[in-house]
Amino acid sequence: MTERFSQVGRLLRAHPWLVSALALGALARLVAQAGYRPGLWFNDSFDYLQIALSPFAHPIRPVGYGLFLWALKPLGSVGAVVAAQHLLGLLTGVLVYALLRRRGLPGWGAALAASAILLDGDVIELETLLLSDTLFLFLLVAALTILLWPGLGLPWQALAGLSLAAATMTRTIGLPVLGIVLVWLGFRWLSDGRGRDRLRALGAVALAGLLPLGGYAVWFHAENDRYALTATDGVFLWGRTAAFVHCDRISPELRYLCPAGPPATRKASSSQVWDAASPIGWTYGAPFDPRVNADAQRFALEAIAAQPLDYAGTVGHDLFIRTFGWHHGDHPTPATARKYDFPTRPDALPTWPVLGGGTPADVIAAYDPSAAHRTSVVDPWATLIRGYQAVVSVRGPLLAVVLLLPLILLARRRVFPGLPWAVAVVLLAFPPLTVDFDHRYVVTATPVAALAAGYAFTRRRRSSADESERHLAASTAL
Numbered sequence: 001m002t003e004r005f006s007q008v009g010r011l012l013r014a015h016p017w018l019v020s021a022l023a024l025g026a027l028a029r030l031v032a033q034a035g036y037r038p039g040l041w042f043n044d045s046f047d048y049l050q051i052a053l054s055p056f057a058h059p060i061r062p063v064g065y066g067l068f069l070w071a072l073k074p075l076g077s078v079g080a081v082v083a084a085q086h087l088l089g090l091l092t093g094v095l096v097y098a099l100l101r102r103r104g105l106p107g108w109g110a111a112l113a114a115s116a117i118l119l120d121g122d123v124i125e126l127e128t129l130l131l132s133d134t135l136f137l138f139l140l141v142a143a144l145t146i147l148l149w150p151g152l153g154l155p156w157q158a159l160a161g162l163s164l165a166a167a168t169m170t171r172t173i174g175l176p177v178l179g180i181v182l183v184w185l186g187f188r189w190l191s192d193g194r195g196r197d198r199l200r201a202l203g204a205v206a207l208a209g210l211l212p213l214g215g216y217a218v219w220f221h222a223e224n225d226r227y228a229l230t231a232t233d234g235v236f237l238w239g240r241t242a243a244f245v246h247c248d249r250i251s252p253e254l255r256y257l258c259p260a261g262p263p264a265t266r267k268a269s270s271s272q273v274w275d276a277a278s279p280i281g282w283t284y285g286a287p288f289d290p291r292v293n294a295d296a297q298r299f300a301l302e303a304i305a306a307q308p309l310d311y312a313g314t315v316g317h318d319l320f321i322r323t324f325g326w327h328h329g330d331h332p333t334p335a336t337a338r339k340y341d342f343p344t345r346p347d348a349l350p351t352w353p354v355l356g357g358g359t360p361a362d363v364i365a366a367y368d369p370s371a372a373h374r375t376s377v378v379d380p381w382a383t384l385i386r387g388y389q390a391v392v393s394v395r396g397p398l399l400a401v402v403l404l405l406p407l408i409l410l411a412r413r414r415v416f417p418g419l420p421w422a423v424a425v426v427l428l429a430f431p432p433l434t435v436d437f438d439h440r441y442v443v444t445a446t447p448v449a450a451l452a453a454g455y456a457f458t459r460r461r462r463s464s465a466d467e468s469e470r471h472l473a474a475s476t477a478l
Helices: 002-014 016-035 045-053 064-075 078-102 107-118 121-128 133-148 154-170 174-191 195-224 233-241 252-257 269-274 290-306 308-322 334-338 360-367 381-391 396-409 418-434 439-455
Strands: none
Touching (some): 016 078, 016 121, 045 360, 064 133, 064 154, 078 133, 121 381, 121 439, 133 174, 133 418, 154 195, 290 308, 308 418, 396 439, 418 439
């Protein structure tokens, strides 16, 4: 036992920068949990809790986070879920640090990159919400760590594929990320002399990543009569085009989906989907009509084909102006944007019906009978964490610098962090391309961008004595 404590002590002394960042991050999370009990609610939270009560293939929400809540249900505590999310956040930061240190970055540099998740107040607030983003980020960073870590064999590559599959079932943006990983592995297979090893790794990631998704699609079909991960692809893309479409350019049989009013007066794209007066016709407690979803997809594709410049302008404004602005603003609605800041007082629970039965209060009580339905805001801790979040967060202009760093260093360094950089770009670009801008998607992408920036300062190893270069997972970057 004494020897083990001695080993732990040596390990901590060897990584003082990480220990300092971890200690500060853990303290900030303790303050957040003390200030907001048992946690913070988002509109999506109640659907995920419904899945956790009796897992089913939800037609609107991906099932992954609901299964995570289901696994924690024996604890009978929403507060325990929030604590688990805080631990996942800390562990994600440790993975970023460990990977960058393994690639040769100094301790202070690796800890600085990891601080984008360990210390960021927006990340800590997101962990306090019952939302899928914290779990998604952990699964994504775990997969990237495995793929970029030198010397890991096929079982580890398969584990990376499983992690990406789980991430996709948590947030569907994981699917294009999985596609990028497969393209990256395929490029490496074609571009160097270790073809057989590269091909095996590509196969391991593809099988482990795609087979679980295929199995889930079969389950989804059994419950929703459609092979898919969700049944919302058409309506969300329709919402994206509702911001700019002129309906005289749409086929007459689809014009019943035309949003009201001229484009300049319309609500935000995502708000169009959930609005009670929307032609989509969605109501609380019900799935989207499959025929409407299919027509909405046709409507959206016609709108994009007819008005490509308007679509590009809408996407570009969200991607470059809103994403990299100093403040996250009040888009898509002030009420939604307010959810991403620690509140001075809790919102009242909504009373709408939840898909699957009951109200938000009902599903909370079924999951955690001891939970107060209304979040308690407890001072001085709540005031402290609000002040912390106002000061310690990665603002949009800094994120832009972090994202541009690998490009700036490309001419002077031998490593470009192709995989993590491309993943960060997809996480930032895909929501504005397909749905709408939402600040929480930016918060999720920021740690991956920081990982890519840190990776850009590492150097490719060419030593013949480095056994790790004999494996696919020894890859550094494109």
